[in-house]
Amino acid sequence: MTDKGLLFVISxxxxxxxxxxxxxxxxxxEFFFSVSATTRSPRPGEVHGVNYYFITKEExxxxxxxxxxxxxxxYVGNYYGTPKSAVEEALAAGKNVILEIExxxxxxxxxxxxxxxxxxxxAPDIETLEARLVGRGTESADVVAKRMxxxxxxxxxxxxxxxxxxxxxxxxxxxxxxxxxxxRSEKMRAFRNIGLKKxxx
Amino acid sequence: MTDKGLLFVISxxxxxxxxxxxxxxxxxxEFFFSVSATTRSPRPGEVHGVNYYFITKEExxxxxxxxxxxxxxxYVGNYYGTPKSAVEEALAAGKNVILEIExxxxxxxxxxxxxxxxxxxxAPDIETLEARLVGRGTESADVVAKRMxxxxxxxxxxxxxxxxxxxxxxxxxxxxxxxxxxxRSEKMRAFRNIGLKKxxx
Numbered sequence: 001m002t003d004k005g006l007l008f009v010i011s012x013x014x015x016x017x018x019x020x021x022x023x024x025x026x027x028x029x030e031f032f033f034s035v036s037a038t039t040r041s042p043r044p045g046e047v048h049g050v051n052y053y054f055i056t057k058e059e060x061x062x063x064x065x066x067x068x069x070x071x072x073x074x075y076v077g078n079y080y081g082t083p084k085s086a087v088e089e090a091l092a093a094g095k096n097v098i099l100e101i102e103x104x105x106x107x108x109x110x111x112x113x114x115x116x117x118x119x120x121x122x123a124p125d126i127e128t129l130e131a132r133l134v135g136r137g138t139e140s141a142d143v144v145a146k147r148m149x150x151x152x153x154x155x156x157x158x159x160x161x162x163x164x165x166x167x168x169x170x171x172x173x174x175x176x177x178x179x180x181x182x183x184r185s186e187k188m189r190a191f192r193n194i195g196l197k198k199x200x201x
Numbered sequence: 202m203t204d205k206g207l208l209f210v211i212s213x214x215x216x217x218x219x220x221x222x223x224x225x226x227x228x229x230x231e232f233f234f235s236v237s238a239t240t241r242s243p244r245p246g247e248v249h250g251v252n253y254y255f256i257t258k259e260e261x262x263x264x265x266x267x268x269x270x271x272x273x274x275x276y277v278g279n280y281y282g283t284p285k286s287a288v289e290e291a292l293a294a295g296k297n298v299i300l301e302i303e304x305x306x307x308x309x310x311x312x313x314x315x316x317x318x319x320x321x322x323x324a325p326d327i328e329t330l331e332a333r334l335v336g337r338g339t340e341s342a343d344v345v346a347k348r349m350x351x352x353x354x355x356x357x358x359x360x361x362x363x364x365x366x367x368x369x370x371x372x373x374x375x376x377x378x379x380x381x382x383x384x385r386s387e388k389m390r391a392f393r394n395i396g397l398k399k400x401x402x
Contacts, residue, residue, distance in 0.1 A: 001365075001367065118391075120391065122397065122401075124400065125400035125401065126400060126401045126402070129401075151401065152401055152402075155397070155398055155401040156398060158391050158394065158395055158397060158398060159391060159392060159395055160391075161391040162390065162391055163386070163389045163390060163391055164202075164389055164390075164391050164394045164397060165389055166202065166397075178385075178386075178389060181382050181385055181386050182386045182389065184379075184382055185364070185379075185382050185383045185386040185387075186386075188364045188365055188366055188379060188383065189363065189364060189365075190319075190321065190359050190360060190361075190362040190363055190364055190365050191360060193359065193365045194359055194360055196323065196356070196359060196365060196367075197356055197357065197359060199325065199326035199327060200323075200326065200327045200330075200352065200353055200356040201327070201353075
């Protein structure tokens with residue numbers, strides 16, 4: 001099977017619990033996490049350089065201009081993006097890379113790297129999603145309403161993704177196992193293993 | 202995730218051990234095995250209606266004419282084919298179906314059922330394949346030579362398949378696990394789950 005590093009792009013509406021799922025995946029040691037940059041404020045407990053690189057709008061726009069962003073998007077008034085160099089280095093070294101990014105950015109990756117694996121994490125339904133967002137208590141009612149509208153738009157993009165994984169309440173470890181299974185299967189995709197022909201000449 | 206039955210088409214050159222891998226898969230109880238029809242003679246231990254339906258050339262050609270074959274191929278002087286009705290009934294009942302068929306037939310299935318999952322089982326290399334064929338001792342040197350030439354042609358079709366699974370010596374259970382993982386991941390393929398959109402209206 002191919003031993004090349006694969007790029008896994010994980011998206012999902014706010015409240016799907018994708019952060020927790022990604023945390024479980026990183027605990028397996030099978031993935032390199034690409035830390036995104038953002039201009040939004042840190043939430044309680046979030047650490048610069050671990051959860052995100054928290055930078056200013058001016059710094060972010062300088063990086064765009066310098067071509068140092070693999071993808072970026074504006075989302076509820078803030079920039080989010082992926083610094084290019086770390087991803088390219090990890091893939092070149094044969095590591096599997098996880099990007100946790102918004103749908104706009106994911107579709108940019110699809111264009112640049114068609115061999116990337118795009119995974120959309122969803123809650124079972126819109127009611128569950130809303131309950132989680134409200135329960136989190138970190139956003140104002142206005143921001144929750146914006147995120148719900150955004151979630152409805154994002155779900156219409158299912159067909160642009162390769163896989164959909166449902167993160168049910170309290171089952172984030174199972175969702176992580178689903179993605180681990182996807183990662184292993186993707187290594188066996190025929191188009192990634194054309195090189196096997198040389199063993200049969 | 203989708204609860205529709207999926208069609209898994211498993212091919213591989215003679216000597217890849219695909220029969221043993223399929224046997225392990227059937228033991229999981231997660232698959233319905235579609236018994237193929239053939240005009241070749243049974244090998245020692247093969248049972249009519251279990252391994253194949255062993256029928257005459259005349260019977261086979263009557264079924265082709267009546268449109269009762271989902272696919273068929275001629276291979277080393279014999280017909281091999283898949284009776285249509287059993288496959289259609291199992292899929293309609295939500296069962297996962299395994300077809301173990303030659304590459305010609307697999308490519309026919311791809312045309313008729315583009316959503317089918319095509320898996321090519323290979324030995325690690327041509328030397329291993331030849332050693333297994335000779336070791337089996339059931340074919341003449343002439344038939345072995347024909348099968349080796351056929352194997353070389355089949356391997357060039359990797360890019361027509363969705364997945365490649367390597368069956369290493371003594372590791373058929375691992376190859377079966379690989380395919381089970383593929384089956385689970387395929388249930389999460391986005392294009393099979395577009396119906397989830399209705400949960401987010």
